[in-house]
Amino acid sequence: MNKKWLLPIFASFMLFSTTHIDSAEAATKSEVTDTASKYLGIPYKYGGTTTSGFDCSGFTSQVFADLGIKLNRTSGAQYQQGTAVAKSDLQVGDLLFFNTSGSGISHVSIYIGDGKMVHSQTNQGVSYSNVNDPYYWGSRYVGAKRVATFDAEQQAEVKQAAIDFTVYASRAEVASQIAKAINLDTSDKNSGFIDVKPTNEHAGAIAAVAKLGIFEADANGKFNPSSPINRAQIAKVLVIAFGLENDSQEVSFNDVPQDNWANEYISILASNGVTNGDGNGNFGMDELLKIKELKMFIERLQSR
Structure with a gap:
């Protein structure tokens, strides 16, 4: 895959630096539509960011996260990202913004x-x-x-929403770290x-974890x-990789339906003492890892 080094303009959650930035994994127009449509019917929930309920920007954030692209949290903040597009030039995947409150940007959708x-x-x-609903x-x-x-x-040219892979873990990085942690044979590069x-560079590790069913193809x-991986996905990966089972009673988090x-x-991971969530009763399942x-997760697993 060809990589483009981008000059990022990060929102407050990103680090301003001169480190190289990888573009997010490519996606097609149909993948954008299919990804967004799989959430049809999920109820509206003010401040919602999970499948138990989305607000408008929680929904757009989730869809783009599924595609490997990090958006700012609110509709107003998302309006600060990307490049302005004329209504006559809209393309699938463009973010559309509306004033529904009479005081600036208050709603966002996906074209x-x-x-x-x-x-x-x-x-x-x-x-x-x-x-154009009249x-x-x-x-x-x-x-x-x-x-x-x-x-x-x-091809997906990510503009101002690039992922900083010096901070966030890519799927290749996860495969490499797990293969090393459980001493997998990485000699087969196919x-x-x-x-x-x-x-x-990660082909051997990716092949090794795939053979064990730790990762699967899309x-x-x-x-x-x-592409990045979120905290819910890493929970599944670690449970499979380390053969974990519930070590005590089921553990629940407020944001995990x-x-x-x-x-x-997630419950299995928590019951084994690998995670305690954020300390406020949430796990942060949709947050990028x-x-x-x-x-930290791997170190805790190895010290058990």
């Missing part, structure tokens, strides 16, 4: 083509709407921003993933080595 958008709205939750959205439209360009050639060539047969796919893995967190 999915043909004059349609997908968003989390107060009365309907995650749903589709017409961008009864509501059309008159409240403010503008659009392009944070990434998605096309059929699997991973079977279409986007991991034998010449990739629907397109890709490993996505340069009981019916969420990650609940079991930091390298220092990855190392």
